[in-house]
Amino acid sequence: MTYKTLTAASALALMLGATTASADTWRYAFEEAMEEVQGKFAQKFKAEIEANSDHEVQLFPFGTLGESDSILEQTQSGILQFVDQSPGFTGASIPEAQVFFVPYLLPQDTATLATFFKESKAINEMFPPLYAEQGLELLTMFPEGEVMMTTKEPITGPADLDEVKFRVMTNPLLVESYKAFGATPTPLPWGEVYGALQTGIIQGQENPGFYIESTKMYEVTDHITRTGHNNFTTAVMANKDFFDGLSAEDQELVENAIATAFDYIIDYQDGLTEASLAKVKEAKPEITITTLTEEQRAPFKETAASVEATYLEIGGDQAEAILTQLKEDLAAAQGM
Structure with a gap:
């Protein structure tokens, strides 16, 4: 860990009185503010967990616990149980995830993207073992909007x-x-x-x-x-040891909450881009x-x-297989 990470981790420990999670309290950090897309997803996840169990989910928006590298390291170490982070920041440790930065690979159509992220074999079958090697359980990936x-x-x-x-x-x-x-x-x-x-x-x-x-x-x-x-892509992950240690019931609880939050965030983004640009134009004509x-x-x-x-040169051992599968998944989502 870096000094900055240790400082953020120490601050979190002091806030909570411990550096390990209690059985009933789960901690979830993300890279955006509470009212931005990742924050909305996290709030929906929290609501679903707390409505269907005795667990509590504590949310930590951007800046609360340091920069992106800090919250990832805190999740890997078990201080945090969940993290939402773009593959842009995990690319150094999971080079295959850089595929999402090949320009003009992803379509802009929201419905097509939602189908792709839900059904993609590359995302749901090929990426999880790569994340597991880094101590992370990949729970979902979802789009956040046109870049x-x-x-x-x-x-x-x-x-x-x-x-x-x-x-x-x-x-x-x-x-x-x-x-x-x-x-x-x-x-x-x-x-x-x-x-x-x-x-x-x-x-x-x-x-x-x-x-x-x-x-x-x-x-x-x-x-x-x-x-x-x-189109900006982000990934929600859990600490692998934490997730594997959950009961089958709690694992299902998490997976159901993730699925519900995914559907919610896709609906939430309908019209969001144009509304946001209208606000920009109003603020700065x-x-x-x-x-x-x-x-x-x-x-x-x-x-x-x-x-x-x-990408094929620097994207890791499975780069070619993942890129090929990703293109097949995109073609399937587009009905081609």
Whole structure:
């Protein structure tokens, strides 16, 4: 563990009076605020657990226990029982999970995405053993919305990203993706992004529309560009030893709560992107929100093959099998 992680873990232990969970209290941390998508999912999960058992679920939104690396390590060590974290942050330890950053791999249609995440053999059969090797029980993955770029200058093609310092998560494939787009990818912890945009250390970042609105990224950028290159994916995990130690009844309780929360969060996101962008436009009328045409997207799409090739090089032993299966699962979800 890093010093920062230990500090966060110590703070949690002091708050709760112990570093191990009682039989009736489960702790769940996530990367967003309580009223953002991961927070809404967590609240639904908590409500289902508490309505159908004597267990209590304590929720810890972003910033409560440190950055993303801290809450993952705390889950692996058993201080936390559940964590919601994007594969963008687990890519270093589970390189196969970087597949979700191959541009133009995932569709934008919500119904298709919901079917894919529910039924995907790659997600539900191939990924769990990889997560288990890291001490994690993969409970579900779900989409959070279309990823958009926010920048200081307008973007109509890769040439406009030349020399733009663009914040990315600390994920090797996402770095390669933005290199292919023509930008200068700059990995930064999320807590530093607003200030870095404000001071000009970076000139762009990417996130779903709801997150751009709720975190006020529009205040420190002037243009939102919908390139259609990705849909943000996140994963809910449990500490593996904790989950394996649950009774069959409690394991079923968790799985049912996860399934209910999944259906809830898909419905919750219906119309969320457009509503969020409308709020952005209301708060900052001068901002431009541009959806690139297919012609404008073409040069971005042309980079996908090189990023995919990089994934096969750095994505771990099962990268090729997972990518192949993922494409088959997507085709099935699209009815192709």
